[in-house]
Amino acid sequence: MDKYTTLQYDVIIIGAGGSGLRAAIEASRNGAKTAIICKSLLGKAHTVMAEGGVAAALANLDDRDNWKVHFRDTMKGGKYLNHWRMAQLHAQEAPDRVNELEEWGAVFDRTQDGRILQRNFGGHTYPRLAHVGDRTGLELIRTLQDKGVHDGIDVYMEYTVRRILTSEGAVSGCLAYQRETGRFTIFNAKALVIATGGIGQCWDITSNSWEYTADGHALALWAGAQLLDMEFVQFHPTGMVWPPSVRGTLITEGVRGEGGVLKNSEGKRFMFNNVPEMYKGEFADTEEEANEWVKSVVANKIPKVRRPPELLTRDVVARAIRKEVLEGRGSPHGGVFLDIASRRPAAEIIRKLPSMYHQFKELADVDITKEPMEVGPTCHYMMGGVKVDPETQESTLTGLFAAGEVAAGLHGSNRLGGNSLSDLLVFGKRAGEYAAAFAKKMTDYPKVDPDQVNETVKGSKKPFEQTEGENPYSISEDLKKMMQDKVGIVRTESELKEALGELNKLRERANNVKVGGNVQFNPGWHLALDLRNMLDISEVVTKAALVRQESRGAHTREDFPGSDPEWGKVNLIAYLRGDAIEVEKVPLPIVPPELKELLKD
């Protein structure tokens, strides 16, 4: 073990997206010696890609908005599987977290009277998303990054964590390799915050980057923490479908928030026929009413009519698009049409949606101010993740905290757009604060177990020792295709069972994966290691999807098409027993009566 450098910190944050940076700032502010570890360069985490905005009931445009409405929207969007306390804290604290960003230098778009502008988004009753054109994530991450730099937080860029170290049933740090040199470093810490983001690389058509290989989910599972709601994977309704090289790349919901409409090959706005029972009466019935709403919004007036059905929640819109395509009313490349060109003048489109304009022009030869876009569902966001305490964000493993996309509970079975960036800020802050408090109580650094270190290093080097074996890329491609086919938007028992069989075969292949070259900046090796996370977490998702015999939010079972009130009373947790992944029902936390009152229509 002496071979490895050991670094000691009170609090280590794994991940430098919005949640990790916010956690680090808070931990450091609370007097903890803090470091951040991340796989990419600082400022390149997924958060940088977020487009549409951050949800907070600032009520700058519509003074009927407040935390109670935001709470209700979030719970309803999650089909009531959310942890009520997280949804409450989130709605209450998001405005402060957004204002604080402004104090740290963020420059949001402005209202006519000089305050933070907010836009409409699916599932939010009022205009609620503070934004910067369609590059809100960049603003958020840069603001936090620059704040963090001045707070003296140490950053270890391009280090990948392979294991959470434990000692006496609590966290003792983590083990990471530096991508450049391939060398392992031991990070000995009193408390750890996982803020690693999502798992979207397990699917073929995805809006997620190479980083989303389910690392944090797997690290937590392996270390003995429980995962929650793992059957709920969000497919965003509008990804690019053509050309193939950009298939899955996201088109922000902001396009619809700005008045964009969905049409099938017959030119029909099919969302009018797809309003689910629970949202009946809340959405426009006719195109006239929907158009009237857009007109008011564009004129910065409070709409007196109901909003267009294009702004239904993502689960609903994604399924509706899939249906249009399956029934033969799709676009030439297997999507539907998203039209903003005929709705807003070109100059406004370019101003409000600059990066969408640029993206289509450069990558698809489509001018969105003149033509409709072709869009289809793309794997986007993981609602499930590490089960945490709603106040402190501590997981079921002592000393291990989690925040951001890797944590679960806030979004229930379906996340509303804009609720992730606010989640990062609210719970990132909480995780940092409570991790620092936890560390403060400890006098000494916990012991690092050399066996854990040696075992992981040895296992990680195995792909170089293989004399025969497969290239990691082919295994990863097959995994993605398999998950796309069998554990996609719509699921059935038979396919899920097949998927479990396929996962076993893929795992066997992955055990013999072989890589060439050496340990220095070797993407093939990195992928070979990531495969282990992806396989285990794919299995968790598949098992949970198999257990939940109903359709709810992002989880749709063809063999159980309706929602079942009995299933509405339980969450699923997953954990390791020995080497086996177990999935179990746990009762939903009970919503206190005063909040229950808010959920009534």
Add this chain to the structure above:
Amino acid sequence: MSNVTTLQIYRGDNESGEMVEYQVPRNPGMVVLDAVHKVQSIHSPDLAVRWNCKAGKCGSCSAEVNGKPKLMCMDRLNKYPDDATISIRPMKTFPIVKDLVCDVSWNYEVNKKIPAFKIRKGERKYYQYEADRVQEFRKCIECFLCQNVCHVLREHQLKDEFCGPRFLVRVAGLEMHPLDTEDRSELLKNELGVGLCNITKCCTEVCPESIAITDNAIIPLKERVVDRFFDPLGWIARKLFKKT
């Protein structure tokens, strides 16, 4: 459209390396980064390259393609003749770590020198026309392509004296922020070396975010420094009334 593309990619490190030729199948809409990924999956899994968003938003995939500094994820293959060989090299201004990956850590060190945003007391309202100017600078995705082409850094390697266009953009974003009260003129003049820029505009030409780096950021900052040190009274008046 021919269905194969020939690439030449730099393989090696800072000490030694060579251009290696690869052929990959070509699909509709492919960008240079897709072709590099194909090389990884078919020929050489250990080929080092950085990328994240694949949509021009994160600034990770900068390289020199046929000698031109670019984001590989926004560079369509159909812009090149079918039978052309496409050569890809890492950015020249920074030391090479391996293959297409270079050591850009210097940039992060420079960033630390810039004093943080300091908000004025009281009223926080400001208007979109004021935001517009700053938002242009805040669009920067830190691809470091401008740093790569700036001759002060590229040819003269004056990294100790000059912070480069990226960080002048960052300072401009702070200095012109309607709520900021910090004064960074001294730093601009000395440590950041704004005077070393001789307005060749090469940086502006390569910026994938179309930031008018020279005209909108650097020139006003140069003027600010001149004001501050040669017209201090005018400077104080402007600072007080925040008319910039």
